[in-house]
Amino acid sequence: MHAMQYEITLPADYDMTVVRDRVARVGPLLDAWDGLGFKAYLxxxxxxxxxxVNQYAPFYLWNTVEGMNSFLxxxxxxxLVNDFGRPVVQHWTGLAHEEGGAAGSAAVTAVRARRPVCEGVDxxxxxxxxxxxxxxxASLDGVVSAAAAVDPRHWEIVHFSLWADASPKAPGEVFQVLHLSRPERESLPRGRQW
Structure with missing residues (x-):
């Protein structure tokens, strides 16, 4: 499993309807993408x-490197590059994935929490x-799914969770979910990834 995200920070007065309209138009194009566990349009x-900030920041969990590379x-x-310029694509190696009790529900919000892996820790x-x-x-009420991944270049762990309600019970940056493409979500490996 591989996690990926890019962030496009937009001007303070940017009309975010442009982002909503773009997602409504292009979001379904990845609904059947080979190798994609899910893409949350955030x-x-x-x-x-x-x-x-105003920000467009899709988050992906990939089942295969081939699917990710085919997308990129x-x-x-x-x-996206043509519309917004080429963003930095953050990439993490998967550590764990779990379905939550609300796995059958639509995701409304997402939470991303990043933390460093400090020097000297085991x-x-x-x-x-x-x-x-x-x-x-994943055990919290309202969780659709939860994942963790690590970037060993910058030694950062990211926790990502999808929620079925607008009031997530986890700390971190909160995003609206505009669309969720999930062609191979059921195939994402559960639990520890090694």
């Missing part, structure tokens, strides 16, 4: 839900703790 609006290099990603224990936190998140 947005934050300045002044809403505590967001300091096969032409689909170029449409790496096995840090990763095991990330797996335990994923299971804890």
């Amino acid at each position: 947005m934050r609006e300045r002044g809403i839900g505590g967001s300091p 290099w096969g032409g689909a990603f170029q449409g 790496l096995a224990e840090a990763m095991a703790e990330a797996v335990r936190e994923t299971a804890r998140l």
